[in-house]
Amino acid sequence: MILFENVTKKYRGTARPALESIDLNIDRGEFVFIVGASGSGKSSCLRLILREDQPSTGKIHVLGQDLSKISSRKVPYFRRNLGTVFQDFRLLTNKTVYDNVAFTLQVIGKSRGFIQEAVPDTLEMVGLANKGKRFPHELSGGEQQRVAIARAIVNKPAILLADEPTGNLDPATSLGIMQLLRAINASGTTVVMATHEAAFVDIMQQRVVELSQGVIVRDEVGGGYGETASIPVADLSEEGIQVLRTTEAVVRAALSPDMIGQGARQEGEEGDGDLADAQLASEMAPADEYPAALPEQAPAAQQQQPRAGERAASVYEEPHPFGEDDADIDDLDETIAAGGPNARKIPTFLDPDRNIDPVKMSETGSLAEHLGLRGKDDETDVGPAR
């Protein structure tokens, strides 16, 4: 689906390449973290996939297309298959939430009927069904990122590229965003995410591609953040460190062998966290306490038997821009049904089918409280996470 063949990118006027001899193959349905220290080449990598830039040497194929052969005129058509999310949200400030999401569809000429169906569906999916009339400045940071994600996925792209999507959010809000991205991935979208968020990379146990000075130094399925891709903890305030540690403790407790697949560890049971962690984790885990975050989606492992009528009800069944002859696209449904080539068990608290109501998540404070973290106001939802 995404193929880099011996790709080198050297920017004009720079002494060394930003990316050097990169070979990378990302399959349909994968969730891939791209990690690495600042300047290691993560964003350059995403820009090349998006065809915002071209490699100096080497070949890149995305969705079966040789990117060097796509003319500038056709680049916008190519990009319809890719959703993008950035650290700074990039919303249109003078448009409502609804219009921000609808705008994506309007510019590619979708019918009014399609837009009227797809936008509310997508806003509901990201937990913002009741906030369509708000303007971006009336939303918390986490909510703004949800709008950006809604905008990115409303056209049901095959690939979602996320460049530090939680970089401006606190850990609790970031957790909700990660859960949403994992749910989107579970529905079949390939997700490639550049990040510095060590805790989330560690707990998600997805494929990790680590860059160091433009070179891939690690490509590990089910990996963690790693030691060399260091998080700039020096930037953390004391309070930030406390929140990050608490979050990490919670998610690690949630991932303990006792809990995976069987709900929360009970208070007082043995585990690798302390009692407070176990309490927090057990608050997170009960499956039936919250409605499913994404009712129409199931975690990858459960998607081998799609529910009858589920796909028929989708509003996204329009012809793919690449046409029905594209083998890559033809195979997509099969891959989705199989849960993607790298479908594997995901942590219960990230399981889109089971735990946190997205509306609760988007109402700032409630998730943090739910996690046992400090509650917060809308105004404080945006802030340095690290």
Ligand SMILES: Nc1ncnc2c1ncn2[C@@H]1O[C@H](COP(=O)(O)OP(=O)(O)OP(=O)(O)O)[C@@H](O)[C@H]1O
């Ligand atoms: N347009 C450009 N012109 C010249 N050099 C660039 C350009 N864009 C990036 N670079 C350089 O390429 C290297 C890789 O940058 P890139 O933004 O891809 O790194 P990154 O891993 O995404 O960093 P960060 O985590 O700080 O966002 C850096 O040395 C950067 O200075």
